[in-house]
Amino acid sequence: MVKRAALALTLMLITASCGTTEKAEPIKVKSVTGVKVEPAQVISFTRSDTFSGTVIPDKEIFLSPKVVGYLIKVNVDAGDRVRKGEVLGLIDSSDIKPDVERAKAGLKEITAALKELDKALQEVEARKQAAEANYQLAEKTYTRFKNLLKADAVSKQKFDEVEAQYKGAKASLEAVKAKEAQILEKKKVLLAKKQQVEASLKKAEAYLSYTELKSPVDGVVLQKLVDKGNLVSPQTPILKLGSFPLKVRAFIDDAYAGKINVGTRVKVKVQEKEYTGEVVEVDRSSDPVTHKFGIKVLVKGLNAIPGTYAVVEIPSLKAEAVAVPKSAIYRVGAVEYVFVVKDGTAHLRIVKTGEEVGNMVIVLSGLHPGEKVAVTKVDELVDGARVEG
Helix, strand or coil, rough: CCCHHHHHHHHHHHHHCCCCCCCCCCCCCCEEEECEECCEEEEEEECEEEEEEEECCEEEEEEECCCEEEEEEEEECCEEEEEEEEEEEEEEECCHHHHHHHHHHHHHHHHHHHHHHHHHHHHHHHHHHHHHHHHHHHHHHHHHHHHHHHCCCCCCCCCHHHHHHHHHHHHHHHHHHHHHHHHHHHHHHHHHHHHHHHHHHHHHHHHHHHHHHEEECEEEEECCCCCCCCCCCCCCCCEEEEEEECEEEEEEEHHHCCCCCCCCEEEEEECCCEEEEEEEECCCCCCCCCCCCCCEEEECCCCCCCCEEEEECCCCCEEEEEEEEEEHHEEECCEEEEEECCEEEEEEEEEEEEECCCCCCEEECCCCCCCCCEECCCCCCCCCEEEEE
16 A cells, blocks of 8 residues: 555656646545544553563672682583582692791691690609709708807808808709700790791692682582683683572563562463462663563572573463554565544554454554544555544
8 A cells, every 4th residue: 555655656757757748637535435533542451461481590799719820620611510619620739839848847847846845844853843842942951050059059061061052952943044044045936937837838728729710609600611721820710600599581572661579479381380489689771672661570499500591480460551553564574554533634653562352452652542443344445544443
């Protein structure tokens, strides 16, 4: 019908371009009688739709080493499930192991030396106790004989003997104390050295542990990015991991906007298995082209590889939409039209339709409530035709 209108316009231009000796015939406007017209109306209906989705991990993580070295082993492949703390790969540790061994050997020597010093301290302590007891006795004897000497109750020779014993006991005690102080100083130095060696060992063991690539999460290997034999660094992602729990990402028609919220329960079908999931995320905006918005559904117990096809079934919801009778839709190929009738003239209008509800068709775009459309003889109408009931 559109082609006929274009053809009429072409004929009119050809006629106008011919000589001026003949008067052009006026263009005739087609009239179609018996056309029934109804207004587009807003209808309420219950809908339960299914939408395509994809299994996705909770998070995507790129695993990189903390040290520079050659990757000598990768224990997993794409699709393998992993546990938190599991060793997924190894980096050459030949440059780090000697540091660990040296630190351990040094720590062993220091520990043995400290044991010897502790043994010596025990011996010195026993000697010191004996020396202190001997000194205290000598001191008391010396004091008593000193008083006796003043009273001429003892000979000078006897006093000199007692005084010599006192001075000897004092010197012995001081020698034992000096020995004790010497051992304690050595122990102090060794303890300080032990702390340094322990710090070095801890650092070396940390670097050694960095040569093991451990999974930070329970999840699945999404992609292996580097093969063994390559030189890697902290800037080199080796594995791409996906963490559990698994979710399903789907895109839902705008008609459900405001009706699907966090916490809504939906049915999910993956690889012929049915699950019940809970909506945990809803996009705040929709795609202007597809007129859909995204949701994420948490599916407990889901056992599938990320990227697997899924189907999400939205529970029955009451909705409102603009609708017209099925007979009002006029199709040319994949394009849909209606004829909007205004002031007795038919105007061709492109529309986008949705689902059918009874004998009505939902109009997603291109038409407003109350606009009158032709519902009969639409195949006879053309753009600009006069409409008679």
